Amino acid sequence: MEYVKQGLSNWTNPSGRSxxxxxxxxVIALNVLALILIFVNEALYSLLTLGSLFVGISLGIxxxxxxxxxxxxxxxxxxxxxxxxSKSQQKENKxxxxxxxxxxxxxxxxxxxxxxxxxxxxxxxxxxNVRVDDEIEALETRLAELQELKxxxxxxxxxxxxxxxxxxxxxxxxxxxxxx
Numbered sequence: 820m821e822y823v824k825q826g827l828s829n830w831t832n833p834s835g836r837s838x839x840x841x842x843x844x845x846v847i848a849l850n851v852l853a854l855i856l857i858f859v860n861e862a863l864y865s866l867l868t869l870g871s872l873f874v875g876i877s878l879g880i881x882x883x884x885x886x887x888x889x890x891x892x893x894x895x896x897x898x899x900x901x902x903x904x905s906k907s908q909q910k911e912n913k914x915x916x917x918x919x920x921x922x923x924x925x926x927x928x929x930x931x932x933x934x935x936x937x938x939x940x941x942x943x944x945x946x947x948n949v950r951v952d953d954e955i956e957a958l959e960t961r962l963a964e965l966q967e968l969k970x971x972x973x974x975x976x977x978x979x980x981x982x983x984x985x986x987x988x989x990x991x992x993x994x995x996x997x998x999x
Contacts, residue, residue, distance in 0.1 A: 820844075823841075823844050823845050823848045825837075825841050825845075827845060827874060829877065829878075829881070832877065832881075833876070833877040833880040833881060833890060834881075834884075834914060835881050835884065835914060836881055836884045836885040836907075836912075836914050837878055837881035837882045837884075837885055838885060838907055839882075839885075839903075839904070839905075839906075839907065841878075842878055842879075842881075842882045842903060843903075845874070845878055846875070846878070849867070849871045849874065849875070852867060853867055853868060853871065876893065879893040879899060879903070880893055881914075882902065882903055883899065883902055884912070884914035885907045885914075886902040886905045886906075886907070887912055888902060
């Protein structure tokens, strides 16, 4: 959602850069919303389509910039589609610095030239904290669900044990009646 928020909030600024995550998250979110609105309200769908046109143009231009090419490439359908999927240019270019979610940090484990480099995705602290908080919240929710399921299972087990006991008592009564 953070990427969608970034994509929508920068719709008036086509001069920057947009990462693949920001671009595709926003495009998918707008298309899902449009799909819902087409069945709900045709007027809202039309407004969303009009708004999406401006957001999409700005977002596409910024995506072209992130790939290291001019925003005019958005006018060439097949080329802009290829650039929409391409990796970010890993250096600052004339349209701005590398988006933080697109950075690749190259480090060496040893000063030896033969040691291979290890690439890992670098996340800004605030995004990492938000992601960790979201994960914690999701785990807490899942824990609460599992605790509720355990209570239900224990309750069913108690009912089952009670029913077994009743059936065994009935069997004992029937045995006594047969013996008499």
